[in-house]
Amino acid sequence: MASQGLRVLAAVAALVVVPWVSAPPSSATTGGYRNPLRPGVNGSDRTVDSCADPTVLRGQQPGDRYWYLYCTTDPLDDQDTAGPGDPVFHPVPMMRSTDLVDWTYVGDALPEAPSWAAEGAGLWAPDVVYSRSLDRYYMTFVVTDVDDAVSGEPGCTSDSAIGVATSRRPTGPWRVSDTPVVAPRRAGVGCDFFWTYDPDVLGDGIRDRGVLYFGSYYGGIHGSRVELTRHGMTATGGTTRITVGNRYEGANVVRRGDHYYLFASATNCCNGPLTGYSVFAGRADSPLGPFTDREGTSLLAGRVGGTPVLSMNGNRWVGTGHNSVFRDFDGQWWTVYHAVDREDPYFASEPGFTKRPALLDPLDWVGGWPTVRAGRWTSDEPMPAPAAQPGEGTSYTPAPLPDDVPGERLVAYSDDFSGTTLDPRWSWVRQPAPATYGVEGGAFRFDTQAGDLYVDSNTASVLTEDAPDGDYVVETRVRLDVPAEGCCFNYVQAGLVVYGGDDAFVKLAHASIWETRQTEFAKEVPTAPEGSPRYGNTVVGPPADRTWLRVVRRGVPGSAGDTERYTAYTSQDGTRWVRGGTWTHDLGDDARIGLVSMGGAGFSAHFDYVEVSSLGR
Incomplete structure (x- = not known):
């Protein structure tokens, strides 16, 4: 717009x-261009x-x-x-x-x-x-x-x-x-x-x-x-x-x-x-x-x-x-x-x-x-370049990009939330009241909070664990009990973060936005020049009763500035995945994997597991 x-x-x-119609095969091809x-x-x-x-x-x-x-x-x-x-x-x-x-x-x-x-x-x-x-x-x-x-x-x-x-x-x-x-x-x-x-x-x-x-x-x-x-x-x-x-x-x-x-x-x-x-x-x-x-x-x-x-x-x-x-x-x-x-x-x-x-x-x-x-x-x-005139051809040939896939499961970083208490690997940023979370029925319950991670509003709790070195895939399945239709529960959300701090992260979450439910993929940076934002977002595929969320972390060797790429995937059934955009960031070696449930009180998120894998491609 x-x-x-x-x-x-x-x-x-x-x-x-x-x-016009497609021209017959021609030996005349056009030149090239660059965006x-x-x-x-x-x-x-x-x-x-x-x-x-x-x-x-x-x-x-x-x-x-x-x-x-x-x-x-x-x-x-x-x-x-x-x-x-x-x-x-x-x-x-x-x-x-x-x-x-x-x-x-x-x-x-x-x-x-x-x-x-x-x-x-x-x-x-x-x-x-x-x-x-x-x-x-x-x-x-x-x-x-x-x-x-x-x-x-x-x-x-x-x-x-x-x-x-x-x-x-x-x-x-x-x-x-x-x-x-x-x-x-x-x-x-x-x-x-x-x-x-x-x-x-x-x-x-x-x-x-x-x-x-x-x-x-x-x-x-x-x-x-x-x-x-x-x-x-x-x-x-x-x-x-x-x-x-x-x-x-x-x-x-x-x-x-x-x-x-x-x-x-x-x-x-x-x-x-x-x-x-x-x-x-x-x-x-x-x-x-x-x-x-x-x-x-x-x-x-x-x-x-x-x-x-x-x-x-x-x-x-x-x-x-x-x-x-x-x-x-x-x-x-x-x-x-x-x-x-x-x-x-x-x-x-x-x-x-x-x-x-x-x-x-x-x-x-x-x-x-x-x-x-x-x-x-x-x-x-x-x-x-395109074939802009009759009789011309273009030499463009598609080269499909396959989706990223998980490789070997990294057991030390994965959790299926069995038992009744959180594994000691997990730690809190701003621990919430004990009654608002727990391991129960093979899932981690995390009630939504009247808090957020947004620029200088850093009041939400984050459950974090270490992330592996190098490239990896992190995935979870979350059930957020916000109604599927209707307005408004702004901005109740639950999902994954790769957390370098309250002001440096990427986040993939099932989010309620006015009359919609979307999967938001966001990036926040700690500082920005005058007039520049610190938070930006895109969206991926539609959520469901249970929504699969996946973030792929890939380093960019020899790059200046942002040295990591984070790509979002979502799924409604765990089989068919929708690939979304890729944010670049510089979260560093100390970034952690985290879960959030925030944006407004009154609902609950249930995380069935957190699975971390090597990158299979």
Whole structure:
């Protein structure tokens, strides 16, 4: 999201048009590229170094060989923020390219906000689609704050809406409609409005009807039928919710074969070097769902589903999200998305203002499910370029990344909690009251506490043991008796930590977050420069009545700075595992393995075992 932030199935299916087909085999292959994309600014040595919420579209009119890239309103580079004045914001920058690698900035799409936008409103997250019937391009976008007359509530700044602009050319000039496509949507009284963000129209080329997706964490993602006119777009009928609230934003839906795939992003988009923003997918037989993940869990469930498509993998790129998916002329799928360089996370002179360049990587389908680079995720090395023009081929070949597996069980560090008392290997950080924990029935009971481990709020108890030297896998199975559905038990949680101290750890826990239950994978650091966070999080697979949690620790020999990589896995049955993101950290040789049960009193966690193994791969 965000800057700093139908007819029957047969009829709808007819609207989803891929405007080209896979080219026949060709000896002509394209060159290469390396992330990030750096569009040039004509007449200068400047480059576009931030392109948040990117969307890509190939020119749809006959003879147009260009691809077009559109971004959310932000500064282009450090020159736009350097100096004593206010940053220079570009309202929806536009770029074009013939090869999907070398891009040129061609101007801003919306130099003037809609007449119905409030003063100072942001224009975010564009999406562009072409109407073959009307020979026009339609750009939908977010207006973060509308006039009082539009929302019906004076003095509000959170009454967001979806606008539309039309043009005969993909780079404008754009004519903005004098009414929103989706007006602000009330959640309650006063200035309580759902987040009406991140539009996406199904397909690249349609006729005069389509499906529009919109929404964000507060209220969830929704879909609606729309009809196009010469100068606008109108939502028709009602809306259908397709995700639970407080989990997803940045929808992009594509059709592949008989299925529709929803790509959506989760967690904080703009948290500097601790940004854990990641992309997840659900699949449905209808464009309006219901969408379920690879494990069969609904994206509408309280224990919310979503199969990871893209997350941080331990290189310099974090915050990999808000993506757009397309195919090249060789039939290969690709995705463009924004990310954060943890070595250069902020605009110059603006500590805390996260810079989000655009990245490009191939998208593969493994067992019918999308994953970037066959599970390797973001590239930071030279890559084969897409086949951007007819007759070209790409030399990209998937190299699937197998999941980590446990090796030999390390008996001295493993515990099945038999007997009636804790083994002497365990020790407490802030021992809780004796009645709130115990070994019973072959499990360790640990009542949730009204305490936490979060920045300077270090009041929760941690049960710890030594960790082995070198690489290892630690796993537990936990039952947290928070109800599976309903709001709110914020932020009750229970799970694993690799604990270097109250302010230096990674944590994987089943957590209650508003109306959702998620598996949060978090990192905290003891110090950070001014404007930088100390805590960041991502999420993994859905929890269950009993949730398996696994953290893989791997050293990075010879690395500077963070010297360890920690990768999260979750499972609902102990057999099928979901791999999540990888945090880098520097917890050192004295880090310990721990258990936590915290975030609010009134519930209990039961840990069936802690098993520590060597790393099998």
